Amino acid sequence: MTIATVTGKPGEPVVATKNYLTEEGVTLRSWLLTKDHKRIAILYTLSITVFFFVGGAAATLIRLNLVTPAGIFTPDIYNRLFTLHGIIMVWFFLIPSIPNTMGNFLIPLMIGAKDLAFPRLNLLSWYLYVGAGLLALFAILVGGVDTGWTFYTPFSSMYSNGYVVLALAAVFAVGFSSILTGLNFIVTTHRLRAPGMTWYRLPVFVWSNYATSVIMVLATPVLAITLALVAVERLLRVGIFDPALGGDPLLFQHLFWFYSHPAVYIMILPGFGVISEIVPCFARKPLFGYKFVVWSSITIAVIGFFVWAHHMFVAGISLYAGLVFSLLSYVIAVPSAIKVFNWTATLHKGWISFDAPMLYALGFIGLFTIGGLTGLFVANLAFDVHVTDTYFVVAHFHYIMVGGMVSAYFGGLHYWWPKITGRLYPEWWARIAALLIFFGFNLTFFPQFILGYLGMERRYYAYPPEFQFWNILSSAGASILAVGYALPLFYLGWSLVRGKRAGANPWAATGLEWQTSSPPPTHNFDKTPTVTRPPYQYRPEAEPQDA
Amino acid sequence: MPEAPANPMPEPQYATMEQQADTAAFGMWVFLATEILFFGGMLLAYTWLRASYPEGVAEAGRHTRIVIGSVNTLVLLTSSFTMAWAVHAAEHEQRRALVRLLAVTALLGLLFLGLKGYEYHTEWTEHLVPGLNFHEESAHAQAIELFYFLYFLLTGIHGIHVTIGIGLIVVMAVRARRGAFSSRYYTPVEVTGLYWHFVDIVWIFLYPLIYLVGRSGP
Numbered sequence A: 001m002t003i004a005t006v007t008g009k010p011g012e013p014v015v016a017t018k019n020y021l022t023e024e025g026v027t028l029r030s031w032l033l034t035k036d037h038k039r040i041a042i043l044y045t046l047s048i049t050v051f052f053f054v055g056g057a058a059a060t061l062i063r064l065n066l067v068t069p070a071g072i073f074t075p076d077i078y079n080r081l082f083t084l085h086g087i088i089m090v091w092f093f094l095i096p097s098i099p100n101t102m103g104n105f106l107i108p109l110m111i112g113a114k115d116l117a118f119p120r121l122n123l124l125s126w127y128l129y130v131g132a133g134l135l136a137l138f139a140i141l142v143g144g145v146d147t148g149w150t151f152y153t154p155f156s157s158m159y160s161n162g163y164v165v166l167a168l169a170a171v172f173a174v175g176f177s178s179i180l181t182g183l184n185f186i187v188t189t190h191r192l193r194a195p196g197m198t199w200y201r202l203p204v205f206v207w208s209n210y211a212t213s214v215i216m217v218l219a220t221p222v223l224a225i226t227l228a229l230v231a232v233e234r235l236l237r238v239g240i241f242d243p244a245l246g247g248d249p250l251l252f253q254h255l256f257w258f259y260s261h262p263a264v265y266i267m268i269l270p271g272f273g274v275i276s277e278i279v280p281c282f283a284r285k286p287l288f289g290y291k292f293v294v295w296s297s298i299t300i301a302v303i304g305f306f307v308w309a310h311h312m313f314v315a316g317i318s319l320y321a322g323l324v325f326s327l328l329s330y331v332i333a334v335p336s337a338i339k340v341f342n343w344t345a346t347l348h349k350g351w352i353s354f355d356a357p358m359l360y361a362l363g364f365i366g367l368f369t370i371g372g373l374t375g376l377f378v379a380n381l382a383f384d385v386h387v388t389d390t391y392f393v394v395a396h397f398h399y400i401m402v403g404g405m406v407s408a409y410f411g412g413l414h415y416w417w418p419k420i421t422g423r424l425y426p427e428w429w430a431r432i433a434a435l436l437i438f439f440g441f442n443l444t445f446f447p448q449f450i451l452g453y454l455g456m457e458r459r460y461y462a463y464p465p466e467f468q469f470w471n472i473l474s475s476a477g478a479s480i481l482a483v484g485y486a487l488p489l490f491y492l493g494w495s496l497v498r499g500k501r502a503g504a505n506p507w508a509a510t511g512l513e514w515q516t517s518s519p520p521p522t523h524n525f526d527k528t529p530t531v532t533r534p535p536y537q538y539r540p541e542a543e544p545q546d547a
Numbered sequence B: 001m002p003e004a005p006a007n008p009m010p011e012p013q014y015a016t017m018e019q020q021a022d023t024a025a026f027g028m029w030v031f032l033a034t035e036i037l038f039f040g041g042m043l044l045a046y047t048w049l050r051a052s053y054p055e056g057v058a059e060a061g062r063h064t065r066i067v068i069g070s071v072n073t074l075v076l077l078t079s080s081f082t083m084a085w086a087v088h089a090a091e092h093e094q095r096r097a098l099v100r101l102l103a104v105t106a107l108l109g110l111l112f113l114g115l116k117g118y119e120y121h122t123e124w125t126e127h128l129v130p131g132l133n134f135h136e137e138s139a140h141a142q143a144i145e146l147f148y149f150l151y152f153l154l155t156g157i158h159g160i161h162v163t164i165g166i167g168l169i170v171v172m173a174v175r176a177r178r179g180a181f182s183s184r185y186y187t188p189v190e191v192t193g194l195y196w197h198f199v200d201i202v203w204i205f206l207y208p209l210i211y212l213v214g215r216s217g218p
Helices: A028-032 A037-065 A075-111 A119-141 A155-159 A164-191 A204-236 A249-266 A269-283 A290-306 A319-331 A333-347 A356-379 A381-387 A391-421 A427-454 A465-498 B017-052 B054-063 B066-091 B095-125 B141-177 B187-215
Strands: none
Touching: A028 A037, A037 A075, A037 A119, A037 A391, A037 A465, A075 A119, A075 A164, A075 A204, A075 A249, A075 A269, A075 A391, A119 A164, A155 A204, A164 A204, A164 B017, A204 A249, A204 A269, A204 A290, A204 B017, A204 B141, A249 A269, A249 A290, A249 A391, A249 B017, A269 A290, A269 A333, A269 A356, A269 A391, A290 A319, A290 A333, A319 A333, A319 A356, A319 A381, A333 A356, A356 A381, A356 A391, A356 A427, A381 A427, A391 A427, A391 A465, A427 A465, B017 B054, B017 B141, B017 B187, B054 B141, B054 B187, B066 B095, B066 B187, B095 B141, B095 B187, B141 B187
16 A cells, blocks of 8 residues: 555554544534544444334344244234334334445545545434434334325325324434435535545445435435325325325325435445445456446446336336336346446455355345346236235345345454544354354345246235245244344443454554544545555455454 | 634544545535435436326416515525525625625525415415325326325425525524634535525526426427
8 A cells, every 4th residue: 555644553553542422522422413434434333223223123023924824923013013124124224224324434535535524414314313213213103104105196185084294203303304414425426535635546335325316316306205295195185295185196206206216226226335435445456447346336326317217117107108217127137237347356266264254145146136137027017916025025125235235344343443432343243143143144135036927916914724834934044143133232332342452453454544644533544645556456366354 | 702813623534624524525515425326216207297298287387376486496596596606705704794694595585485484375275285285177187196296205305405405504504603604614504505505506407497488388
């Protein structure tokens, strides 16, 4: 590395005396009023962990209910459970997951900046998120919202009981939280790069979050206004989505998916970024085809806006529209495949080590590939008619979002844990958890492909007895998955107190974030770094220093 | 209340005041991109309505108050002019002109809201408010109700934006009076100006869609 500031000598862990965890004080007030992007990232991490386990608890109960064909809970309870699971996991975990935690923490570090461009907006975004999250929990738990996360009209606007308007308000508010984050990231990436940090020297993680931010800024407002229209329709009994009032429910679906399909890419692009950091580091090789990986992110962000109606093939759109959206959905698979090929090529002849982050990354590549390929199945008009609203679709998007994004989230969390906390996590436990998650995940969701293909519909509390075998496998997998997700709580928590001190750069990784001490000081760098090289300048012979 | 000449330091993440100012303006542009899509969703709904019920929308369009709408267009365009002038005054440190121009801009905004409120009042008395007191004998009553639903939504949300804009402009005027700005530092005025022009441009699209298209044709 020829980057100007290097704190901490190689091979010698340095305990940073001045770091962001203590520098501004350790009172609750100093945390709740902080403008430091790293502290806000911690606030986000703590709060999304809570929501992850709330959504996970709902998923556990769903899988418990489906152990028997007759179901265990009443239909009403079951409907509320999958609504809780969907709303919490989509808007309060997946969408903010990597951008608001690692993105917040790392983007300024990776580009050599002292903070995000608008620190107050950043804090406001967290408060909006927490407020909206509590409101959503209240609306669903107390108000019994049962619309599913999609809020389809006219059910949501006219017939559903429960506090639907409150739930809509919560999602509306969390949307603004995500818009503010996206805006902040875009502006920061444009304006606050260190000297020499050209666009093609940016780590792919930054590019991915940039592409994500563009989607957040351009798609989320459409969701906001759509949900506002549903709320008004529900309150005033006049509106444009209810056919009884002269409206059109298809219009709702178009508007909803105009946000929610790009949102699928909000839920996976940051994961691509994490994997693109981990794979070169643990293969000790530069990322293969850097520019292709970068531009495939941007391409996905752009084409992602033009595939939404593939969610509506059986909803009554014209065959012509169906053909166009089907074709575009095939097209968007190309940039996604480019990334998979590039990661694989990076591994080729690499000097691979199987530390926990790499296990998650390898898991990601496999699971994302299955999720992506089954995405091509459902992009096919004829096949989609057969599997629409079945467990095939459920399995497909869980392979992307859970197998993909959640794996990337855990991979990134382990990879940057030493940087964030200044401590090393226990490697053995981390590998066990990664393997449990991988096997638990496949056991949970692979049977659902079969169930869906055989015709089991999603969102029913009961099912014909011939489906029970696969459902039991799936529920058994879910229990393994639950253990895998709970384990990190314990060993990562333990490492905060007892973990070995990490040096500035325990993985011998490139990238500016590893050039400052662990945990970094409040303003990240003692002296603004100057960048003279592209990212990922790994040499196979360079060994990790103290990992 | 004169203060020392404004010569503030940039926030820690910026190297210079110039960088901070350009970044703030860029942030506002990105925010406006969000806003465009926010209105875009409603305009798609409008497009759907017109395609589905062309005759009903045309009839509803002829109910609208074209005189008030046209005067309001003039009022807002004039306010954009005074806002642009205010930014120019800020750039050249003409403090008194800046304060006055901001005040005129805010007053024009209030005039717009007043006229809009009067328009709403007449629509209320004519039973054109969907969901609350809508009554219409026409064969296209349902389409007319939907048109007015979107009309109130679009102009209502636009009105909220105007109100926020007026608030920002008043804050700018107060700060300008206290001498918070100089030729080196007038970013808040500039960014407020950007926002205000956006609010005007939205109206430029709403005006023909609401008041004019229904009156075109035979």
